[in-house]
Amino acid sequence: MIMEASDDAPAFDSNIYRVGILLSVSETLRGFVNIYHDIISFPEVFTSFVPLLHEIVKENKIPESLQLKMTSIASLIKGKIDEHEKLRQPLRMRMKKPVPIKQFNPRFEENFVHGKNYDPDRERAQRKKLERQIKQEAKGAARELRKDNYFLQEVKARERAVAEEERADKYRKAMAFLQEQESNFKSGQLGRGGKKRK
Template sequence: MDSNFKGQQFLMQKQKPMPIKMLNPKFEENFVKGRDYDPDRERAVKRKLQKQVKHEAEGAARELRKDAFFLLEVKEKERALWEKERAEKYEKALAFLQEQEHGIKSGQLGKGRKRGR
């Protein structure tokens, strides 16, 4: 195999390489930032509407977050009020029971202390 390749030289490709296509940039003389220079009006309108939809969706999401936060605050206030009322009821019942127990132990209510056998 090596003997076949010894006498041969490598040949260059016969076709010429393709040059890279050069493009000249397109400049607008009176450029205004934010203005759409797209010549295809339908595509420009579609892009503008998509941008508007995205903007509205972001605004709606922001409003939903605000509403959720407000509702959470209202629920927390209601829960705190409920907890406070529950604690007051518990304290009132506990005070009543302690008063009853004190009355029984001190002999004011009933027969007083029972004597052990």
């Protein structure tokens, strides 16, 4: 009936309509309290509703049942606010050891020796020393490997040269024998039957 009534209908001016609106608003407020009771900012959001509800309850025209409902909602909000405030801790500065500012000023040694490590952190200095030794050892090992490779290449080159010389000598001897045979054949020293004449 209210939804179909015109804007100037007398139902909108009645106390029953006003009480119905207040009842709907209060139940909606209770629903929001139940939904958002876990959020951290609950006290800041809902604190302002408590004095408003108390002001409405003080009105003489409000029915007792509605007064009790609004009082219970105000108590519910107040209880949730108290729970949140008990759990809250005051803000404090973080207890953290101050980090010293890095100093970029150069440090001078009176009796400076080139190659000596003046790092005050002995562990870091020892680590750097070991790293340098490892690099030097790696360079030395690489140098020795290169020398070994050069030596092996020279040995293989000499062996190849000797083998080539032997092959060339055999080839020369074979060619000389064949030329001698050809010469004897042409000169008639090799007769029929393949026997050499005396």
